[in-house]
Amino acid sequence: MIKVGKKIIPWREGMSVADLLNDLKDPYAYPVVKVNGKLVSRIDFEKTLISDNSEVYLIPMVAGG
């Protein structure tokens, strides 16, 4: 299981951040998500695998600086 904010999502072997967003059917263009406290940028969504029992926060970042 993966905790995404307050939601619980089933985990599967080889699941990436991109897969997770696909499963969530969330089309929002997140620049960054946080996986177990580490920031992952969009460019790495496909190659970043999520382990079981991970905690994920989707960061709806619009600004900085």
Added chain:
Amino acid sequence: MTEIKLREVKTLKYLRPTIERGYANQTLHVDLSTSEISIKPLEEKVKEIFVGGRGFCLWFLWNAVKGSTKWNDPENAICISSGPLGGTPTYPGSGKSIVTSISPTTGSVMDSNVGGYFGPYLKFSGFDAIELRGKATGDVIILIDGISQKVQLFQAPELPDMAHEISHILTQHFAQGKPRNVSVVSTGPGAKHTLMGCLNFSWYDTGRGRARYKQAGRGGIGSVFSDKGIKALVSCWDKVTVKTNNPANEEELKKVAKMHSREIVELDPRQNDMARVGTTHLVEIMNDHDCLPVKNFRYGQDPRAPNLGQEVFRRIFDKGFDGCWIGCTVACSHGVKDFVPVTGPYKGKRVFVDGPEYETIAGCGSNLGIFDPYTVTEMNFYCDTYGLDTISVGTSMAFVMECFETGLINEKHTGGLDLSFGNRAGALELLHQMAAGRGFGRVVGRGVRQMKKIFAEEYGADPDAIQDIGMEAKGLEFSEYMTKESLAQQGGYGLTLKGPQHDEAWLIFLDMVHNYMPTFEQKAEALYWFPMFRTWFGLCGLCKLPWNDIVPEDNKDTKEPAKVIKHVKWYAEFFGAVTGRSVEPGDLITMSEAVYDFQRIFNLKMGFGTSEHDNIPYRAMGPVTVDEYESRRERYDKQLVEVYGVEINGKSTGEKLRLLRKIREQMYEKLKEAVYKRRGWNENGIPTLETVKRLRIDFPEVLEVLKAHGVEK
């Protein structure tokens, strides 16, 4: 405690007014040439139109200077003001001040925002703003003591030069056992010897038992301060509660403050974690998005960037509460304890470093090809205590390093210094030279615009080449974001009032990641409302971070996610609860627009403020060199073919480079036109008569400036 000798020059005793709905309703004026200290009532019309903070500062500065005034003329003023909401201890980020002056590097009006306690303490002492004019003979300090109800001017010939020592000594001297009651504004020796001096605004860190500071860095106001002979300003105030600002509706204020404060406490750890890592989270995010400036903005990425990232600084930063204003839950002002510099006057000694933040890391790190967090921390320490702006220092050094590596300048010009990218010892030595006004440091301390002239006219460098890579606009050095792939952010830097500083418009993600503004008109719309929101924070005494850096999780599902409207509504409620002026979210934009357009006309008064001054160097728009093009060839080739329908088969990189440049320069011009139209300005970038009337800034002197530029009935 270090004993200091102060010689009293003048004392003005006054009766402190009660703060009414966020305003003291009077302002303080000090003429350093005559030692005259005066208090003036705040006119209702000024309050209504200019609101506070930056608005007040601009109004007093406008009245102080002529169009011909230079930065070091006695009539140039330094104005400081917080704002009606400034000094609220429960609402996150409510302790900011704005400083304005005529800038040494731009020659026009500069505004710079800063944390620390000075602005709120000034207001609670009875003054919505302070205006400093004239020049002192010898070093002076000005004390605004709201507890004893007196303003005093002292000669202070024996104070040390370094800002961290001045802050510490004056805090101890005036504390009377309560160091938190004292805030000091100071600069350092670098401000005297360069044009990029900053001001350090102190706040007392009770947990660590030391005075710390934040910087009003941009545009060299510290150099004006030093030129006026001011060693320091000191404000003293006692306990701060919600009642101190005497809000119109205390209960409403507490309610809305609690909501925003709680949301930050809940969401910040899940999002940017600024309470623990400050803005350092941006380093890797910018690197991943090809927006981290590397080697004078040539590239946006480097594999070594994680060496400067949040996980490194999470370990280096001293743990504890780091809010630059009382009760702020963003609390992002982190620092490094017991740091031991390896160079300069503090070599081998333990010091506390306030920072680094993202801008310093990118400016004094990646943009110089330096990926060592300890060198960046040392640069940060020395810039602050020397009174130098880390952004202008970083961007100026990056320019110099590129000129050195490409042979536009050489060791004959640098006095033997090897200023290759990545040379940590060279960068630190250059910084010490700048602060002392020695060697090549004297040249670099004049900033990128003046260096371009010196390199071309005295060193024989190719003027076109240095124009393309010298990252300044309006005379101000760029802050630390790569803009090549975001036309909106090119406008966010170029179409600013003071020069390329991200505090006015930061549209990179809205443009590049979210694609919220694909058309010119949509980009122009964003370049209308975004600077207005940011201006509003500067009018009121607020930090911009709580607005859109920590975002409600359902924000993405709102009609206009870019505006973070839930927070804007809270800010409107906050404003109403303090001032008693009932406002809607849209009113925030109107309030700001009056001040924004007034500042644009102020630029016009000073001989700037037209379209030609909104140009940016080509490095900000696209690849200048073949090497840069080749590094992202796939991207640029694809754009030429698929977006612009250019046939590139058989064309050399140089030919493609020129084609892309032509297109991008045309796009920037088109963006300018769209933005001017949306802002209600004419094709030359001047507010029209209809616009100034709508905004109620059609004062006779404003109309006179417009008329002189052909804008009349």
